[in-house]
Amino acid sequence: MTVAPPSAPTGSAPELVAGFPFPFPNEVYRYSTNVEPARAAVPTPAGQWGAAVVDVDAEYHRELAERAAILERDPSRYAALPHMDVACWDAMLCLMRELALADPASFALEVTAGGARPSYRWRNDLLGIDHAFTLGDASSLPAPPLAWIASQVQEDVVLLDQRDGTLFADAGVVTFAADWSFGFDVGMTFLEIHGPVPRIHPEGVITRAHEFLKGLQPGETYRRTNWTLTVGRRLDVSTEVYPEWGPDRAMVRAVDDAAFGRLVHLRTEVQHLVRLPESGAVMFLIRSYLLPFADLARVEPWRARAAHVIAELPEDMAEYKGIASYRRRAAAWLRDHPHH
Numbered sequence: 492m493t494v495a496p497p498s499a500p501t502g503s504a505p506e507l508v509a510g511f512p513f514p515f516p517n518e519v520y521r522y523s524t525n526v527e528p529a530r531a532a533v534p535t536p537a538g539q540w541g542a543a544v545v546d547v548d549a550e551y552h553r554e555l556a557e558r559a560a561i562l563e564r565d566p567s568r569y570a571a572l573p574h575m576d577v578a579c580w581d582a583m584l585c586l587m588r589e590l591a592l593a594d595p596a597s598f599a600l601e602v603t604a605g606g607a608r609p610s611y612r613w614r615n616d617l618l619g620i621d622h623a624f625t626l627g628d629a630s631s632l633p634a635p636p637l638a639w640i641a642s643q644v645q646e647d648v649v650l651l652d653q654r655d656g657t658l659f660a661d662a663g664v665v666t667f668a669a670d671w672s673f674g675f676d677v678g679m680t681f682l683e684i685h686g687p688v689p690r691i692h693p694e695g696v697i698t699r700a701h702e703f704l705k706g707l708q709p710g711e712t713y714r715r716t717n718w719t720l721t722v723g724r725r726l727d728v729s730t731e732v733y734p735e736w737g738p739d740r741a742m743v744r745a746v747d748d749a750a751f752g753r754l755v756h757l758r759t760e761v762q763h764l765v766r767l768p769e770s771g772a773v774m775f776l777i778r779s780y781l782l783p784f785a786d787l788a789r790v791e792p793w794r795a796r797a798a799h800v801i802a803e804l805p806e807d808m809a810e811y812k813g814i815a816s817y818r819r820r821a822a823a824w825l826r827d828h829p830h831h
Contacts, residue, residue, distance in 0.1 A: 503786045504549050509538030511782045513793050514718040514759045520800045522808075524700045529712040529763055536792045543593035544712055544763050545586060545644055546778055551617060554645045554667075554726065561666040561727055562638075567674035568729075569638050571650075571662040578650050578772035579637040579662055580626060585767055585774065586640045586648075587613055615643055637662060644776075646763075649673070651681060651704065651773040658704055658773060660684060667779045668729035669719055669758065670813055675730070704773050707766035717760040719812045720801075720821060724756060724781055744817050751824055752785035755817070757797060784821070788828045798825035 503511075513535055532542040540546075562568055571579050590598040597616045603623065604610040610625045620643070624631040632639055641648050641664035649663035658681040665673035676684045681704070685697045707713070721728055722739035743754055763776040788794045801814075802822035809815040 503782060506549050507780075508782065508786055508790070510540050510546070510548055511535070511537065511780055512540040512716060512759045512761050513537075513790075513796075514716040514757075515796050515800045518796065518799050519803055520718075520808075522696050524696060524703060524715065526700075526703060526713045526715045526764070529714040535790075537790045541714070541761070543589065544714075544765070544776070545589040545593050545646060546761070547590070547594050547597070547617070547645070551645060555618075555642060557726060558664075558666045559642060562664075565674075565731060567731075568666050569641070569664045570674065570677040571635065571637055572652075572678065575650060575652060575662040575772070578652065578767060578770035579635065581767040581770040581772065582648065582650055582662075582774050583636040583640040584611075584626075585765060586644055590615070590644065618643060637664060645778060647673075647777040647779075649775040649777070650767075651775060653705060653771060653773065656705070657681070658701060662772075663775075665729075665777070667726040667777070669721070669760065669779065670728055670730060672730040704764060707764065707773060709766050709768040709771070711766050713764045715762050715764075717762060719758050720814045720818070721756045721758045721781060722754050724783070726779055726781070740813060740816050744820060748824065748828075751820070752788065752828065753783055755784045755821055755824070756781040757784070757787055784824060784828075788825060789830045791830055794825050794829065798822050801825070 512533070529544055530542065532539045584600070587598070587600040591600050599614045601612045601614075602609055603612050608626050608628065610623065612621070612623045614621050622633070629635065634642070637648065637650070647663070647665040647667050649660050649665060651658040652661040653659075660673075660676055660679055660681065663673055663677065671684075681701050682697060722736070722743045725736055728736050739754075743751060746754065759780045759782075761778045761780070763774075763778075765774040765776070767774055787797060799822075801818050804818065806815065809818050814821065
């Protein structure tokens with residue numbers, strides 16, 4: 492069977508290159524907790540990233556439309572166990588405040604009445620929303636709180652409940668998963684979810700991450716990055732739709748060099764970790780950014796570093812990331828395409 496190449500964009504908007512979070516600070520990549528305090532801008536050869544916890548960019552409307560379409564097809568991408576109600580409201584308010592911080596001209600959260608159940612007015616000019624609601628009153632919102640705010644941010648959201656010294660993924664909206672399934676993982680522990688990842692258990696990475704998360708104090712916000720390669724500008728590479736994107740890994744090995752550079756994307760996740768103040772839940776935000784190799788290669792330090800990291804990556808890590816079948820060509824493509 493012949494697999495048609497997925498649609499390939501001709502290039503990224505300049506602001507998407509300027510804001511791309513390049514994920515390789517070193518010549519060699521290994522799993523690590525690599526957490527740092529959030530909100531500090533990171534300068535890059537192309538621009539900068541990281542000044543805000545919630546990032547609104549040129550893809551805002553397109554990505555939110557994609558999220559809505561995915562949720563309509565597969566409602567299991569949203570889940571909130573009954574005991575997570577307070578955490579969902581907590582997350583909604585936190586994300587509204589972060590949006591207002593990131594872009595005060597487009598977003599505003601105003602307290603309109605105090606008391607035990609305060610009332611608010613939320614304004615999102617980018618989506619034409621101007622809505623009053625009362626905290627804890629589900630009838631005052633057009634959708635459940637976590638579902639409603641997830642329709643207004645580009646990040647995937649997972650809420651981790653902490654009980655008996657363990658973190659459980661008990662609520663979330665995840666439409667842009669990279670080779671995992673939130674619907675399958677909901678209700679599982681943090682350690683169970685990371686069970687399949689190679690190397691992290693004997694090296695203690697995931698145990699340290701679990702202890703770090705449990706020690707987060709209310710209002711504290713940290714971040715880390717993760718990465719993989721994706722064929723085509725496809726945010727939804729979840730296990731639910733593997734038949735749609737899995738064959739691309741074989742297809743891309745057969746395309747010519749120009750198509751390879753347009754189709755293969757470096758995919759960076761910027762993950763924010765927030766201890767919510769009222770519920771005590773940990774909010775895990777995952778924002779996914781895609782940059783085709785053709786654009787990556789135009790930033791010379793990125794091209795050289797990515798080529799080295801991808802070529803050196805141990806086989807078991809390449810296999811887990813799903814890039815083993817084409818990573819040698821990916822490294823060679825980057826080596827062979829210096830920007831002049």
